[in-house]
Amino acid sequence: MNLSRHWAAAAAGLCFSAGVWAADPVVLLEVGGVKVTDQDVIAAIPPGTPDAQRAQMLQSAQGVTQTAKNLAARRLLAQEAQKNGLAAQPMVKARQKLADEKVLSDARLVQFEAEHAPNAKAVDDYARAEYKANPKAFTQPEETRVRHILIEGDTPESRDKAEKLLAQIKGGADFAKLATDNSQDPGSAAKGGDLGFAPSSRYVPEFGKAMDELKNKGDVSGLVQTKFGWHILKLEERRPSRVVPYEEVADKLKADATKRLVTDKRLAMTNGLIKDAKINEDAVKALGAAAPAKKK
Structure with missing residues (x-):
């Protein structure tokens, strides 16, 4: 697959689509027996990064090269950690589990936000309500x-x-x-x-x-x-x-409204997941008591 076309698709915000990931990865860097591909670089971009920022990152040859070098160094260090038995340490295992859970939870949040994107009317209604409620802000x-x-x-x-x-x-x-x-x-x-x-x-x-x-x-x-x-x-x-007419500020208000509406739904969903959580207050206090005291 042509690399420039591949990145063009990614830059257009399609980097997680089935079409891009079905393509054969292109090796960008190889060192010490490890390879870093274009898909590694794309995956290193945090989920939820705006399309324009994603495109800017991928279109910077210097930035892509540096990211590839960083990933290669990380991969080589991970191999050394495996050889040195660090993967078996309880703290390392716990952190690796948390890292895996973060990747999956972030992916679910991206999916959730796409599923619950507000329609145009809801966005416009919210934006107009904000406009009417804050006249000083638009004077x-x-x-x-x-x-x-x-x-x-x-x-x-x-x-x-x-x-x-x-x-x-x-x-x-x-x-x-x-x-x-x-x-x-x-x-x-x-x-x-x-x-x-x-x-x-x-x-x-x-x-x-x-x-x-x-x-x-x-x-x-x-x-x-x-x-x-x-x-x-x-x-x-x-x-x-x-007073600035609504039409002159509508684009920004709608962008803010979209973000707020999605954020509210996401918070409602995540808070709902933990609403029945039972806190072991004694254990929480014990954890604090066991922490090393700060030196004065």
């Missing part, structure tokens, strides 16, 4: 779009330069061009000083206060001093506070 504050010119420093020379630029602006010079030619803010100078929309609280207090004081489109501030230097601001636009 955007007022946002302001300004341009600015920054002259760095706290010297007479830097202030003098900023004052001259302000005088040019008041005389009718193009703010955006002056910003491109003179501003020392590398993030906005190339965009004519445009900072885009943001709440004033995002900026240092002196800058945010100056933003709030601009009233009308086109208004220009005086010189504003911050820890970065001297600023001149120009108001471009204000966007009032608003």
